[in-house]
Amino acid sequence: MTKSAAPKMNKKALLREESIGRLTQAAFRLIVAKGYHACTLQDIAEAAGLTKGAIFFYFESKENLLLQLLDIAEAHIVDPLIEHLDEKRGTAPEKIASFFRFTSKQGIDRPHELLCLIKMSIESRTGTDIADRRVSEIYERIYGMLEVIVDRGKASGELPRSLPTREFATLVVATHDGMMLEWHRRGGGIDGRLFVRTVWQTFLNGILGPKA
Amino acid sequence: MTKSAAPKMNKKALLREESIGRLTQAAFRLIVAKGYHACTLQDIAEAAGLTKGAIFFYFESKENLLLQLLDIAEAHIVDPLIEHLDEKRGTAPEKIASFFRFTSKQGIDRPHELLCLIKMSIESRTGTDIADRRVSEIYERIYGMLEVIVDRGKASGELPRSLPTREFATLVVATHDGMMLEWHRRGGGIDGRLFVRTVWQTFLNGILGPKA
Amino acid sequence: MTKSAAPKMNKKALLREESIGRLTQAAFRLIVAKGYHACTLQDIAEAAGLTKGAIFFYFESKENLLLQLLDIAEAHIVDPLIEHLDEKRGTAPEKIASFFRFTSKQGIDRPHELLCLIKMSIESRTGTDIADRRVSEIYERIYGMLEVIVDRGKASGELPRSLPTREFATLVVATHDGMMLEWHRRGGGIDGRLFVRTVWQTFLNGILGPKA
Amino acid sequence: MTKSAAPKMNKKALLREESIGRLTQAAFRLIVAKGYHACTLQDIAEAAGLTKGAIFFYFESKENLLLQLLDIAEAHIVDPLIEHLDEKRGTAPEKIASFFRFTSKQGIDRPHELLCLIKMSIESRTGTDIADRRVSEIYERIYGMLEVIVDRGKASGELPRSLPTREFATLVVATHDGMMLEWHRRGGGIDGRLFVRTVWQTFLNGILGPKA
DNA sequence: GATGAATGAGCCTTCATTCAT
DNA sequence: TATGAATGAAGGCTCATTCAT
Structure with missing residues (x-):
């Protein structure tokens, strides 16, 4: 369609x-x-x-091609992700688990688009050119969304008050991006689904304790 | 000296x-x-x-300069890390916590060397040229060490038998690298020590439960 | 055409x-x-x-440009030369005279191609790079052809049995190349046709005596 | 000494x-x-x-080093050659035979000096820089000497009047240089002394007939 | 719609040259 | 006497970019 x-x-x-x-x-x-x-x-x-x-x-131009790729990646991955989490009812931990689950599915369906976004976010940190700023913009949307989830979670008691919002959101993104990169790096060697499950279970346990 | x-x-x-x-x-x-x-x-x-x-x-040559940098990074970061964990007595979880603590310290003392290693490991995945292979070599040392720790931990009951060794080692590296990259990316915005502590506490809780 | x-x-x-x-x-x-x-x-x-x-x-690349030039020179000069002498009926001395006459004509029509070949054969003798080997290859074709002519001439009694084949073929090439180089060097100062005739008449006399 | x-x-x-x-x-x-x-x-x-x-x-400087080499080559090879032929009594053909014999000996004793001279005379023909002019100068001495020998030979009837002086002198140099270069090129493959003798006997026969 | 020819800025690299020691 | 450090001009080569067709 x-x-x-x-x-x-x-x-x-x-x-x-x-x-x-x-x-x-x-x-x-x-x-x-x-x-x-x-x-x-x-x-x-x-x-x-x-x-x-x-x-x-x-x-x-080459830069414009890249900007198009970033637009596509945002439209295919980030927009649906944010929409998905906005619509979803549930506690903060559940939302975070959803975050991992949802993007992992994206990462399996459209690995190149997600990885392109992540690699571009790493390759350059000068922040001077347009593409760099565009990447930052996209990442800020994700950070913003996560910080809202964390803050609400703290307010509602679903997450410990002591959790530093900004640092924690950063940790979520870090774990996620690192996971995707390592998955890509070790390609043939590891079991994708097993790996993803290991990641977010560990992560969730980390916040909520092993019962969650 | x-x-x-x-x-x-x-x-x-x-x-x-x-x-x-x-x-x-x-x-x-x-x-x-x-x-x-x-x-x-x-x-x-x-x-x-x-x-x-x-x-x-x-x-x-430019490539040779890069190889020298990799040698330096290996000598300053990976060698001491492996030595440190080899000498250290303790359970597997403690060793993994040490892994985070030790390299975080390195990341603060010599951020460029550690980040250079990580970024090089991401920039290219063709594996065709010498530098790429050198990076892989260095990473294999880290993976190897972690897998030994995990296997011993599983054998001694310090870690759940169900933990998939390879995937879990990958997760450790992923979290670590992602953490360093995000820390570098968000530079001024976040509290480094607070962030690192958040990371490995979360991580440890994830494996062992919140009491650990 | x-x-x-x-x-x-x-x-x-x-x-x-x-x-x-x-x-x-x-x-x-x-x-x-x-x-x-x-x-x-x-x-x-x-x-x-x-x-x-x-x-x-x-x-x-520069080297590849040179290789193309060598291909052209071979196709325009060496191929026709060998074909010409193969087809030609006549005694060995006549063939050698033809050799001089034919390439002299080439040298006048396409002086740069012939001289490029000769100069390249002199500039480097390391034999390590591709172009060097290509030049050797081309020269070997010429040497091979001349040695066949000389051997047949000796067998049929047209040339003295005492003539050392390899050394004599070398002499022919040496005289020819030297002639072309000197002609090029002294450019304006000497009469090309007169010079060429002087060369091969002297040369022929040298083998067969002044009557030939 | x-x-x-x-x-x-x-x-x-x-x-x-x-x-x-x-x-x-x-x-x-x-x-x-x-x-x-x-x-x-x-x-x-x-x-x-x-x-x-x-x-x-x-x-x-590099150029000056080359100029020194040319000075040495001139002093070791060209000066003795001219002196030798000046002192020598004999007919023009004998002098020319001496020319070949003498420089061949030089070529065997000090091959690098003679070959350096020859190769430098070929490598560049722009004639713009000092070294080029120096090489020309040295070659002019040789040409001058040979032309005197030829002219005297023609005057005294030792050489045919019809011989074009300039072209013939050029031929002598061409044969000589070509010979040295080919000898150097084919290095191991040919018998030096046999080759040299083949050259100048052929050459002499060419001028005087097989009896000489 | 897409190509092939051609450019030019800029890269990695080489190399003669300078100079303090 | 001779070296090792360092330079700068220039060379080969790459690559994004332009444009007529």
């Missing part, structure tokens, strides 16, 4: 979508594999079966 | 140490800040108050 | 041939004038009215 | 001569092997067991 929104879409538009899709997928894959700076437009174009020129035709 | 081992060191040797030191420190700092690929030798040389030529005089 | 094989060739292909042609001609000229190592890609690009980038677009 | 001209030479001067000797010999060897431009001062210094600085201490 997403792809064929307009059933009367003409051939040109179809071709356009097809090419853009191939380029973005190739870009996601290669940026995750080699890092943004180490990966050339040549690489991406070749992987997509097109030429460098096509990238400029569709995206105008 | 390490630096001034020979107090009667001649001027040339002193100059050499001084320059190498300035270059490696600048390299550590800039690679952590901008990533290896995004950071030029010009940047590094300027930050060290020297010229590109000096880098080639001392290190022969 | 060779160049305009397809009269309906499209513009891109024409442009390509034109640019490649200009670059190779410039490269031949400059390498002959200044030597391979002393001549920069900047020099070549400028002489061809293009930029360094264009060289890499077409040839990928 | 040449080296220890002053029997009371002090240690410093001896050391000086020793170092200069090692450097020039290394330079001769390497320039012949790799060509002037392809051979770095580092190479030379290392081969001499010294450092780059020493070269500048003794020679001031």
Whole structure:
């Protein structure tokens, strides 16, 4: 449904979508594999079966391609995540468990998009260029959401008052990102589902005690 | 004492140490800040108050400079860590807590060296070039050590038999690296000591329950 | 006919041939004038009215450009030479005279290609890199052909049995290359045709006596 | 006797001569092997067991080192050659035979010096820099001498009047240089003495007929 | 819609050269 | 006497970018 929104879409538009899709997928894959700076437009174009020129035709610049990828990742991952947690009724710990569960599912369905976001958040910390700021922006949304959950949890007594909000939200993100990166790094060697479960059970136990 | 081992060191040797030191420190700092690929030798040389030529005089190539940094990081961080945990008597959970405590201290004393290691481990996953393989090698040492600790802990009943060794070791590294990266990312915004304590207390609670 | 094989060739292909042609001609000229190592890609690009980038677009590296030049020189000079002498009926001395006559004509028509070959064969003798080996390969073809001619000449009594094959073939090449180099060196000062005739008449007399 | 001209030479001067000797010999060897431009001062210094600085201490620049080599080659090879042919009584053909015989002996005794001269005469033909002009100067001496011999031979009837002086002198040099280069190129493969004899006998026969 | 030719800024690297010691 | 440290100009090469077709 997403792809064929307009059933009367003409051939040109179809071709356009097809090419853009191939380029973005190739870009996601290669940026995750080699890092943004180490990966050339040549690489991406070749992987997509097109030429460098096509990238400029569709995206105008390398930076803009990256911004598009970030938009996609935000729309596919962060928006649904926030929506999901907003709608969800439940205690703070439950919401945090949901956070892990939900993004883990994303990480399995769309590993490149999630990993692209995480790797971009790490590759550069200068904060000077547009893409860096865009990444920060996305991360701030996540931090903001988590801090609200934690604060409410503390207010309602679901979480210990002593928990430092900011540091704890940071810990959640850290554990999550670290988990995804290690999962990607050790690829073949570990059992994904087992690993994810180990992570958030440990984590939840950590906050609430082993009964939770 | 390490630096001034020979107090009667001649001027040339002193100059050499001084320059190498300035270059490696600048390299550590800039690679952590901008990533290896995004950071030029010009940047590094300027930050060290020297010229590109000096880098080639001392290190022969950009890749070799990186390898030297990895050697330094391994010697300053990983070697002492492994030694520390080897010597230490205690249960598996205590050793894992020590792992966090020890490297956190390293992360505060020599943040650039630890972060350089972590960032390099993330920037590229192709595993094709020498530096990539060197990073993997270093990480394998850490993984190996952790897996031994976990296995012994399981054998002695200090850790639940149900704990999957490999996945759990991965979780420890993931949490640790994620923590360091987030700490670095949010820099001014969070309280380092408070954060680190939050991390490993949560983590330990997660394994052993809140009393531990 | 060779160049305009397809009269309906499209513009891109024409442009390509034109640019490649200009670059190779410039490269031949400059390498002959200044030597391979002393001549920069900047020099070549400028002489061809293009930029360094264009060289890499077409040839990928300086070494590869040289290899292309060697291929061209072999195809234009050595192949026809060997074919010519293979087809030719006649005694060994006649064939050797033909050798001089034929390559002298080549040397006048395409002086840069022949001289490039000769100069490259002299500039380096390390034999370590690819281009060096390629040059040796080409020269071995010439030596092989000459040695066959000499051996047959000795067998048929056209050449004295006492003539040492290998040394004599070397002499032919030495005289020929020396001649071309000196002709190039003294450029304006000597009469090319007169010089060439002097060379091979002297040479032939040397083998067969003044009557030949 | 040449080296220890002053029997009371002090240690410093001896050391000086020793170092200069090692450097020039290394330079001769390497320039012949790799060509002037392809051979770095580092190479030379290392081969001499010294450092780059020493070269500048003794020679001031790379070009100046080359000029010194050319001076040495001229003094050791060209001066004795001209002296030898001047003193020698005999016909023009005999003098030319002497020319080959004499330099061949030089080529065997001091191959690097003679080959350095020849290779330098080929590597560059721009004639713009000092070293190029110096090489030309040396070659002009040889050409001048040969042309005098040929002219006198023609005047006295020892050589055919029809012989074009300039072209013939060029031929002599061409044959000689070509011979030396090929001898060096085919190194192990050919018999030096046999080769040289083949060359000049052929050559002489060429001018005078097989009886000479 | 997409390509192939070409550019130019900037990178890593080399190397002759300088100089304090 | 000779070295080791350091430089700077220039070389080969990469890569994002432009543009005519």
